Amino acid sequence: xxxxxxxxxxxxxxxxxxxxxxxxxxxxxxxxxxxxxxxxxxxxxxxxxxxxxxxxxxxxxxxxxxxxxxxxxxxxxxxxxxxxxxxxxxxxxxxxxxxxxxxxxxxxxxxxxxxxxxxxxxxxxxxxxxxxxxxxxxxxxxxxxxxxxxxxxxxxxxxxxxxxxxxxxxxxxxxxxxxxxxxxxxxxxxxxxxxxxxxxxxx
Numbered sequence: 243x244x245x246x247x248x249x250x251x252x253x254x255x256x257x258x259x260x261x262x263x264x265x266x267x268x269x270x271x272x273x274x275x276x277x278x279x280x281x282x283x284x285x286x287x288x289x290x291x292x293x294x295x296x297x298x299x300x301x302x303x304x305x306x307x308x309x310x311x312x313x314x315x316x317x318x319x320x321x322x323x324x325x326x327x328x329x330x331x332x333x334x335x336x337x338x339x340x341x342x343x344x345x346x347x348x349x350x351x352x353x354x355x356x357x358x359x360x361x362x363x364x365x366x367x368x369x370x371x372x373x374x375x376x377x378x379x380x381x382x383x384x385x386x387x388x389x390x391x392x393x394x395x396x397x398x399x400x401x402x403x404x405x406x407x408x409x410x411x412x413x414x415x416x417x418x419x420x421x422x423x424x425x426x427x428x429x430x431x432x433x434x435x436x437x438x439x440x441x442x443x444x445x
Contacts, residue, residue: 254292256282261299265346270296300350301366303343305373311336312377325385326429332377333403333425337410348411355404371400387436398435402428 260282264273275296279289293299315332323331340347354367378399379391406428410421 253282253284253288257284257289257292258299258302261293261296262303262343265300265343265350270346270349295366297350297354298366300343300347301354301370304340304347304354305366305370307339308336308370308374308377310339315377315381325382325387325433326426328381328385329378329429329432330425332381333406333429334422337407337421344411348408351404351408351411374403375400382436395432395435399432402432 257278261273261278264278264281273296275289275293276286278296278299279286282289293302311332314335315328318331320328320331354370356367375396379389382391383389406421406425409424410418413421415421
């Protein structure tokens with residue numbers, strides 16, 4: 243029997259919601275893919291047709307939040323904001339959409355974005371990285387920094403972003419003001435590095 247696109251979408255959403263509930267109630271390490279499948283009322287093999295690993299499930303949550311943050315960024319009106327302000331808005335919006343998942347994002351990130359993880363075109367971490375960097379590059383370009391971006395600039399941004407992301411997950415300061423300050427400093431450093439690259443090009 244052929245499964246409709248609507249049924250597939252419903253199953254996918256049920257898996258995501260079931261996994262999220264289990265991660266939040268039992269913790270990342272204590273939740274298995276088999277348990278997710280049983281609780282969602284599907285066979286383990288069916289689960290793997292949608293998500294091959296736990297990391298793939300969380301990566302989908304992260305990717306969706308970042309995508310919605312990007313859509314919201316471009317839908318909003320901005321009155322000649324600085325590059326730092328625009329990047330801040332994009333990143334903080336993504337964090338806000340991920341806030342309900344904070345208690346299990348930390349340990350999941352260690353695997354999804356690990357520098358030791360196997361890199362491939364289809365890996366969840368690489369897909370998130372590529373999509374987010376594309377959004378950032380588009381914003382940087384509109385602020386007068388034409389591409390292509392140097393490898394050093396891209397690596398600097400991504401390293402800073404992951405550092406802020408990991409800090410945000412554990413930040414219990416009032417209003418997460420410590421993360422806000424760290425994000426400000428990180429973006430200032432990144433934007434300053436772009437100016438240095440431009441100076442080298444003209445020399």
